[in-house]
Amino acid sequence: MNVVERSAKQSEAEFAAVRRGVVDTEPGDLDAFARAVLGLVAEPGDGVLGRVIAAIGAVRTAELLLERVTGETLSGAVAGARGDLDEREAATGLDRWLPRLDHAAFVRSLGQAARVGAGFVVPGDRAWPAQLDELGAHSPIGLWVRGRRDALARDIRSISLVGARAATGYGEHVTMEASAGLVDRGFTIVSGGAYGIDGMAHRAALASDGVTVAFLAGGVDRFYPLGHEALLGRIAETGAVVSELPCGAAPTKWRFLQRNRLIAAAADATVVLEAGMRSGSINTAGHAAELGRPLGAVPGPVTSPASAGCHRLFREYDAVCVVDAEQMAELAGGGVPVRARGDVRPSGAKRRGGATEVDQDDAALSPDVLRVTDALSTRSPRSIDEIARRSGMSVLEVMGVLGPLELHGVALRHADGWLRRRVRG
Amino acid sequence: MNVVERSAKQSEAEFAAVRRGVVDTEPGDLDAFARAVLGLVAEPGDGVLGRVIAAIGAVRTAELLLERVTGETLSGAVAGARGDLDEREAATGLDRWLPRLDHAAFVRSLGQAARVGAGFVVPGDRAWPAQLDELGAHSPIGLWVRGRRDALARDIRSISLVGARAATGYGEHVTMEASAGLVDRGFTIVSGGAYGIDGMAHRAALASDGVTVAFLAGGVDRFYPLGHEALLGRIAETGAVVSELPCGAAPTKWRFLQRNRLIAAAADATVVLEAGMRSGSINTAGHAAELGRPLGAVPGPVTSPASAGCHRLFREYDAVCVVDAEQMAELAGGGVPVRARGDVRPSGAKRRGGATEVDQDDAALSPDVLRVTDALSTRSPRSIDEIARRSGMSVLEVMGVLGPLELHGVALRHADGWLRRRVRG
Numbered sequence: 031m032n033v034v035e036r037s038a039k040q041s042e043a044e045f046a047a048v049r050r051g052v053v054d055t056e057p058g059d060l061d062a063f064a065r066a067v068l069g070l071v072a073e074p075g076d077g078v079l080g081r082v083i084a085a086i087g088a089v090r091t092a093e094l095l096l097e098r099v100t101g102e103t104l105s106g107a108v109a110g111a112r113g114d115l116d117e118r119e120a121a122t123g124l125d126r127w128l129p130r131l132d133h134a135a136f137v138r139s140l141g142q143a144a145r146v147g148a149g150f151v152v153p154g155d156r157a158w159p160a161q162l163d164e165l166g167a168h169s170p171i172g173l174w175v176r177g178r179r180d181a182l183a184r185d186i187r188s189i190s191l192v193g194a195r196a197a198t199g200y201g202e203h204v205t206m207e208a209s210a211g212l213v214d215r216g217f218t219i220v221s222g223g224a225y226g227i228d229g230m231a232h233r234a235a236l237a238s239d240g241v242t243v244a245f246l247a248g249g250v251d252r253f254y255p256l257g258h259e260a261l262l263g264r265i266a267e268t269g270a271v272v273s274e275l276p277c278g279a280a281p282t283k284w285r286f287l288q289r290n291r292l293i294a295a296a297a298d299a300t301v302v303l304e305a306g307m308r309s310g311s312i313n314t315a316g317h318a319a320e321l322g323r324p325l326g327a328v329p330g331p332v333t334s335p336a337s338a339g340c341h342r343l344f345r346e347y348d349a350v351c352v353v354d355a356e357q358m359a360e361l362a363g364g365g366v367p368v369r370a371r372g373d374v375r376p377s378g379a380k381r382r383g384g385a386t387e388v389d390q391d392d393a394a395l396s397p398d399v400l401r402v403t404d405a406l407s408t409r410s411p412r413s414i415d416e417i418a419r420r421s422g423m424s425v426l427e428v429m430g431v432l433g434p435l436e437l438h439g440v441a442l443r444h445a446d447g448w449l450r451r452r453v454r455g
Numbered sequence: 456m457n458v459v460e461r462s463a464k465q466s467e468a469e470f471a472a473v474r475r476g477v478v479d480t481e482p483g484d485l486d487a488f489a490r491a492v493l494g495l496v497a498e499p500g501d502g503v504l505g506r507v508i509a510a511i512g513a514v515r516t517a518e519l520l521l522e523r524v525t526g527e528t529l530s531g532a533v534a535g536a537r538g539d540l541d542e543r544e545a546a547t548g549l550d551r552w553l554p555r556l557d558h559a560a561f562v563r564s565l566g567q568a569a570r571v572g573a574g575f576v577v578p579g580d581r582a583w584p585a586q587l588d589e590l591g592a593h594s595p596i597g598l599w600v601r602g603r604r605d606a607l608a609r610d611i612r613s614i615s616l617v618g619a620r621a622a623t624g625y626g627e628h629v630t631m632e633a634s635a636g637l638v639d640r641g642f643t644i645v646s647g648g649a650y651g652i653d654g655m656a657h658r659a660a661l662a663s664d665g666v667t668v669a670f671l672a673g674g675v676d677r678f679y680p681l682g683h684e685a686l687l688g689r690i691a692e693t694g695a696v697v698s699e700l701p702c703g704a705a706p707t708k709w710r711f712l713q714r715n716r717l718i719a720a721a722a723d724a725t726v727v728l729e730a731g732m733r734s735g736s737i738n739t740a741g742h743a744a745e746l747g748r749p750l751g752a753v754p755g756p757v758t759s760p761a762s763a764g765c766h767r768l769f770r771e772y773d774a775v776c777v778v779d780a781e782q783m784a785e786l787a788g789g790g791v792p793v794r795a796r797g798d799v800r801p802s803g804a805k806r807r808g809g810a811t812e813v814d815q816d817d818a819a820l821s822p823d824v825l826r827v828t829d830a831l832s833t834r835s836p837r838s839i840d841e842i843a844r845r846s847g848m849s850v851l852e853v854m855g856v857l858g859p860l861e862l863h864g865v866a867l868r869h870a871d872g873w874l875r876r877r878v879r880g
Contacts, residue, residue, distance in 0.1 A: 073826065073847035125849025129840065204757055282829035284822065284846075329754030329766055332629055332778035341754055344769065344776035351769035351776075353757035397709065401498065404707035415554065421709075422498035424550025 033096040034089055038063045041137050047144035052151050052179050062152045064092035065172040066276070070136050071095065071127040072171070074274050074288035078115065078123045080167030085113025088171070098128055135278070139249075142277040146251045148176045160184045162295050164321055170274035170292065176250045177266035181218065181243050182296050188218040188243070189362045190297035190318075192290075192311045193227025193304040198336045201304030204328055205230040208303065211355020213240030217362065220245070220297045222289065223262055223271070225255060227303045227311075232265055239268075245296070246273040247289040248281035290314040299324035299362035301352055305339030312339050319347050326352035326361045398423065402431040403440065403450065411447035458521040459514055463488045466562050472569035477576050477604050487577045489517035490597040495561055495701050496520065496552040497596070499713035503540065503548045505592030510538025513596070523553055560703075564674075567702040571676045573601045585609045587720050589746055595699035595717065601675045602691035606643060606668050607721050613643040613668070614787045615722035615743075617736045618652025618729040623761045626729030629753055630655040633728065636780020638665030642787065645670070645722045647714065648687055648696070650680060652728045652736075657690055664693075670721070671698040672714040673706035715739040724749035724787035726777060730764030737764050744772050751777035751786045823848065827856040828865065828875060836872035 038045065038060060045063055053059065065088045072079045082091050085108045094104055101121025108115040115123075143150070151157050152172045157180035163169050175181075182188060189212055193201060209219050209231045219235040221228040223244035235242035244265050248254055250273045253262040262271050274292065275285060290310065294300050294317035302325075305311040318325045327349040330337025343349035352358045395403075405420035405428075406412065414432070418425045432448060435441035442449040456464070463470065463485060470488055478484065490513045497504045507516050510533045519529055526546025533540040540548075568575070576582050577597040582605035588594050600606075607613060614637055618626060634644050634656045644660040646653040648669035660667035669690050673679055675698045678687040687696050699717065700710060715735065719725050719742035727750075730736040743750045752774040755762025768774035777783045820828075830845035830853075831837065839857070843850045857873060860866035867874040 071847075076847070122849050122852065125851065126843070126847050129844045130847065200756055200758070282826075284826045284829050287825070328757060329762070329769075329776070331625055331756055332753060333625070337754070338778070341776050341778050344754075345782075351754070351766050353763070353766050357770075400712070401707075401709045404709050418551075419554045422496075422501070422551055422555065424547050426550065427547065 032093055034060060034064055034067070034092050037067070037092075037096060037133070040133070041140055044137060044140035044144055048140060048148060048150040048174075050149070052149045052155055052157060052175075060089050061087070061154070062150060062172070064088035065152045066140070066150055067092045067131075067136065068095070069171045069274065070132075070139065070276050071130040073126075074170065074285055075165075075168040075291065076123075076126075077167040078119055079127065079171070080169060081113060081115060082108055082120075082123070083171065084167065085111040085115070095124070095127055095131060098131075099124070139276040139278045142249075142251045143174060146176060146277065148174045148250050148277060149179050151175055151179055156180065157183055159296055161297075162292065165291060165295050168291065172274065174250045174273050174276065175270050176272075177270035178241070178268070179270070181241060181270035182220070182272070186218050186241075187216055187362065187364075188220050188297040189358060190220040190293045190300040190314070191227070191231035191303060192221055192293060192300065192314050193231075193302055194306050194309045194311060194336055194339070195224050195226040195228075196306065196336060197226035197230065197304050198330075198334060200330060200334070201227055201328075201336055202230045204330075205303045206234040208301070208328070208355050208358055209234035209240070209242075210238045212358060213238040215355065215359045217359065218243060218269070220293055222246075222293055222314075223254070223258055223265070225257065227305075229258060229261060231303075232261060236264055236268070242269040243296070244269075244271045245289050245292050246271060246281065247275070247285040249273060249275050249277040249279040251277035252280075254281050286310060287313055291317040294318035294323060295321055297323070297362070299326060299358070301326040301328065301358050301361070302340055302343055302349070303328045304330060304336045305343075306335055307338040307342060309339045312342065315343050315347055315349065319349075324350065324361045324363070326350045326358055328352060398427060398431045399435065402428055402435065406441060406448060406450035408450045408452045411444040411449050413447045417448060457518055459485060459489055459492070459518050462492070462517075462521060462558070465558070466565055469562060469565035469569055473565060473573060473575040473599075475574070477574045477580055477582060477600075485514050486512070486579070487575060487597065489513040490577045491565070491575055491701070492517045492556075492561065493520070494596045494699065495557075495564065496555040498551075499595065499699050499710055500590075500593040500716065501548075501551075502592040503544055504552070504596070505594060506538060506540060507533055507545075507548070508596065509592065510536040510540070520549070520552055520556060523556075524549070564701040564703045567674075567676045568599060571601060571702065573599045573675050573702060574604050576600055576604055581605065582608055584721055586722075587717065590716060590720050593716065597699065599675045599698050599701065600695050601697075602695035603666070603693070604695070606666060606695035607645070607697070611643050611666075612641055612787065612789075613645050613722040614783060615645040615718045615725040615739070616652070616656035616728060617646055617718060617725065617739050618656075618727055619731050619734045619736060619761055619764070620649050620651040620653075621731065621761060622651035622655065622729050623755075623759060625755060625759070626652055626753075626761055627655045629755075630728045631659040633726070633753070633780050633783055634659035634665075634667075635663040637783060638663040640780065640784045642784065643668060643694070645718055647671075647718055647739075648679070648683055648690070650682065652730075654683060654686060656728075657686060661689055661693070667694040668721070669694075669696045670714050670717050671696060671706065672700070672710040674698060674700050674702040674704040676702035677705075679706050711735060712738055716742040719743035719748060720746055722748070722787070724751060724783070726751040726753065726783050726786070727765055727768055727774070728753045729755060729761045730768075731760055732763040732767060734764045737767065740768050740772055740774065744774075749775065749786045749788070751775045751783055753777060823852060823856045824860065827853055827860065831866060831873055831875035833875045833877045836869040836874050838872045842873060 105120040159182035219242040300318035327340040327343040401421040530545040584607035644667040725743035752765040752768040826846040
């Protein structure tokens with residue numbers, strides 16, 4: 031029995047509790063156990079640890095750490111598995127990780143997770159959101175989940191709606207419409223559980239009986255922010271509250287920034303609904319762009335500082351302008367058809383009275399049709415010669431256009447010439 | 456004396472009046488005269504006439520028209536000059552043009568132009584806006600100008616500000632700021648003289664003692680719309696009111712759409728400030744895009760139909776998001792430096808009190824600096840080992856960061872360890 035197995039044996043009951051509901055059987059599950067240990071020692075997104083795990087696996091990595099090996103040994107083990115980690119990197123890594131290798135703290139964290147009903151999900155589990163693997167060496171080692179373990183499994187369509195804590199009424203309104211509309215289209219709504227836009231995205235999804243997922247920057251045992259304790263509890267009832275940090279871990283600035291990479295990586299697309307020039311959502315957007323995931327932003331008044339970050343995303347991150355749920359769904363690659371609703375296109379009827387009511391519809395007409403229509407009067411009948419002169423077209427051209435216009439009821443034949451039919455505005 | 460010379464002789468006084476102020480000397484000026492004639496017979500943007508003029512020149516073209524030649528003769532003349540115009544195109548063109556060849560109407564139009572003080576500007580004149588030549592066969596044959604003949608001469612920086620007639624208070628406010636700011640940067644403001652955004656663009660330019668140019672869809676003898684008669688009069692005092700249509704020509708839908716191509720072609724860049732989904736400004740934007748001119752649009756609330764066209768331009772025309780005069784000037788390629796003003800960047804001071812006040816500034820810090828800062832307390836001094844454990848960094852890494860942080864006054868050395876300096880929010 032190696033050191034990891036011994037360690038697992040000592041925390042058997044606690045660990046079984048956090049794996050219950052994630053895996054059907056009760057396996058030896060050593061890989062998951064090792065990942066729980068490694069999740070305790072490293073800060074989120076530690077690329078060195080990610081490379082070690084990729085080379086020699088989580089169990090062997092945990093084993094070497096529990097044996098408190100030297101940098102030389104760790105580096106050698108990685109090299110033996112055709113990985114690449116020089117001795118200095120290995121030593122520095124161990125300097126970071128070993129001070130946190132505290133068995134009592136680990137058992138406390140597992141016990142706390144079991145108490146709040148959090149499950150631990152790892153790569154290879156059916157519930158694992160494999161889209162996170164695109165983060166490479168910076169992928170999370172495992173995820174702590176309260177609620178539906180598989181809320182983000184790869185086959186689920188999801189979209190991240192994020193934005194400023196200091197949201198305006200406008201931003202909240204647009205977020206509400208967007209979130210509800212995306213739920214209607216079958217999307218799961220991912221966000222960060224914060225005040226402002228995030229909170230509205232979650233709330234609107236819940237209100238539409240949708241599934242929503244909140245990523246936290248600290249352990250899922252402590253819902254943060256405090257004012258969203260009830261909201262996060264409701265999210266966990268039908269969706270999930272997720273973190274890569276073990277229970278007991280406090281949110282720090284660094285962890286907020288790293289949490290943002292998960293929000294971007296978990297969803298098919300990220301949309302920033304309202305953000306100040308220096309909002310944390312810009313960071314989330316940057317992660318989405320880096321991952322090559324579709325990035326959208328909602329425009330707002332240029333007079334509103336709460337939209338300045340969105341406008342910056344158009345200019346600097348090539349974000350797509352999205353104004354409603356339909357465009358956001360399209361950005362994320364579709365979703366299911368929305369439940370039936372009326373045709374929302376504005377009526378085709380338009381005022382024809384004033385000659386100068388020019389609009390884009392006119393530009394869509396053929397030039398000849400437009401010019402003949404211009405040349406017709408609703409009051410005085412005009413001869414074809416007169417219409418030709420007024421339109422600057424030849425008589426033959428005018429005759430070619432008048433026929434179809436008569437068929438469409440736009441031009442009327444009259445004893446003294448041609449009239450334009452009067453249309454009510 | 457050929458037919459054009461004879462015709463010119465008959466309208467000598469009238470024509471001299473419209474060329475006075477455009478050219479210094481009183482030349483034979485037959486080319487300009489021929490263009491005035493041709494401007495009477497063709498609708499704006501008639502590409503067939505454009506090709507004929509390009510091949511055989513305006514004088515010869517007018518001569519053939521005044522001689523009322525056949526399509527065969529016209530086609531032959533163009534072929535003789537290595538131009539390309541088949542007999543059928545030539546015949547159809549003549550069918551369009553000849554019915555409008557009316558000497559009395561021409562002299563009336565010239566007389567009217569002379570009465571209102573309009574000048575006629577043609578390619579080759581110093582005042583000619585050569586940037587219009589990029590319209591190729593669809594270039595205007597000549598321009599009728601009231602006000603400064605050279606308001607759009609090629610070396611003048613100009614920007615077109617256009618938008619919906621049905622503007623909102625928001626759109627008007629943004630247009631006012633933009634127009635004034637662009638005048639400050641040395642730009643001439645081009646627009647269409649319409650109600651709403653156009654009118655505000657002109658007014659704000661005038662209020663800032665700037666130069667502004669209005670393109671009309673009808674003759675410049677009749678200011679359109681009527682409610683802008685006074686405004687257009689003021690524009691002509693310091694800037695110019697311009698049209699390719701002769702005096703007496705009424706604005707038609709076709710002419711509005713063609714006028715839009717001049718607004719786009721005359722300026723270094725086009726910016727749409729507010730536009731409904733089907734606004735005529737979308738047509739202007741399309742011309743700018745087609746010409747490869749920089750195209751900008753100002754975002755607005757997605758809840759405002761008056762901004763829907765701008766958002767459409769982001770999505771469908773790849774318009775650049777511009778939120779203020781500075782960004783519009785940049786879009787148009789600079790302009791002169793604005794008159795001195797205060798540094799508008801928000802203060803660098805930010806609240807450090809709450810650990811979770813994460814924003815984009817944090818993302819800009821190095822990860823190590825951020826993590827060490829996270830691990831420091833403002834109240835309880837912490838040892839380097841403690842900081843290393845909390846930050847998940849090695850002791851050596853922590854020491855490497857603490858030094859600079861102390862120098863910058865962020866970290867404070869204390870008898871019992873290290874503190875983070877308290878910063879007022």
